[in-house]
Amino acid sequence: MADLQALVEEIHHTLKPRTGEGKVADYIPSLARVDPNKFGIAIIDLNGTVYKTGDCDEAFSIQSVSKVFTLTLALGKHGETTWNRVGREPSGSAFNSIVQLEHEHGKPRNPFINAGAIVISDSVLAGHTPREAIGEIVRFVQYLADDPTIAIDPEVARSEAATGFRNMALANFMKSYGKLQHPVDHVLGVYFHQCALAMSCTQLARAGLFLAANGKNPITGHTVVSSQRARRINALMLTCGHYDGSGDFAYHVGLPGKSGVGGGIMAVAPGKASVAVWSPGLNQNGNSLVGSLALEMLANKTGWSVFGG
Missing domain, CATH: 3.40.710.10 (DD-peptidase/beta-lactamase superfamily)
Structure with missing residues (x-):
């Protein structure tokens, strides 16, 4: 997966011009002040290797990802x-x-x-x-x-x-x-x-890694939950993780994920990696517009969708 770093940079370069699109969550005053042009991506594979770019180490409000x-x-x-x-x-x-x-x-x-x-x-x-x-x-x-x-x-x-x-x-x-x-x-x-x-993309991807590895943190070796429970949490993320845009996200991305109105999305490629993206501009369902597009590009280029390549 050595080309993952090149891939995250390509995704970031392609989508960065679109970061002004969407609408920040202005009904929470402190989120209304967030720069809509922020955009970060971080991927952590099961070996603990980190691939990241953009504003990936800047903490943001994770909101519903929590x-x-x-x-x-x-x-x-x-x-x-x-x-x-x-x-x-x-x-x-x-x-x-x-x-x-x-x-x-x-x-x-x-x-x-x-x-x-x-x-x-x-x-x-x-x-x-x-x-x-x-x-x-x-x-x-x-x-x-x-x-x-x-x-x-x-x-x-x-x-x-x-x-x-x-x-x-x-x-x-x-x-x-x-x-x-x-x-x-x-x-x-x-x-x-x-x-x-408040977490960065890198921290968020790390926190979700246990869901990509059958309930176990592959870096520390700690078992967080049973493999059955990890599978069930992933199932809920796939079907319910994006509010009334969950079906659309499953259709376009095909990975378990959870969004937040702070513009973050944590996604899981079971057996492969944990991913976090952040771009504050939201689509009409309250999900990160550019973040969703970034995950769609990632799933298309890697074939990581749970529904097959």
């Missing part, structure tokens, strides 16, 4: 009983929709839409104060990336809390159905802080 890590934590704590509280089906609705939630009596469709991730935050909170739960999430991501410098951006966390009225509505709505076990403000505190994790 939902993969909190889901992994929740499954570690509660196992398959996690699915009693949240579904595993694609939503087909916007990531912050309340309509579907009412129709389905307060049970979120999957753990990657906001309502589902709020339920997952509630389950991670079990037995903890909000501060302890947030600390556990940060330490877990530091462990996955083997990087103790990863931290939460306090300005983004404050920005989320000050403007997260839709998420507050979702949480209160689920609380009315008895779906949350902790006080709403505690659950939202955990949720807003996990979304405010």
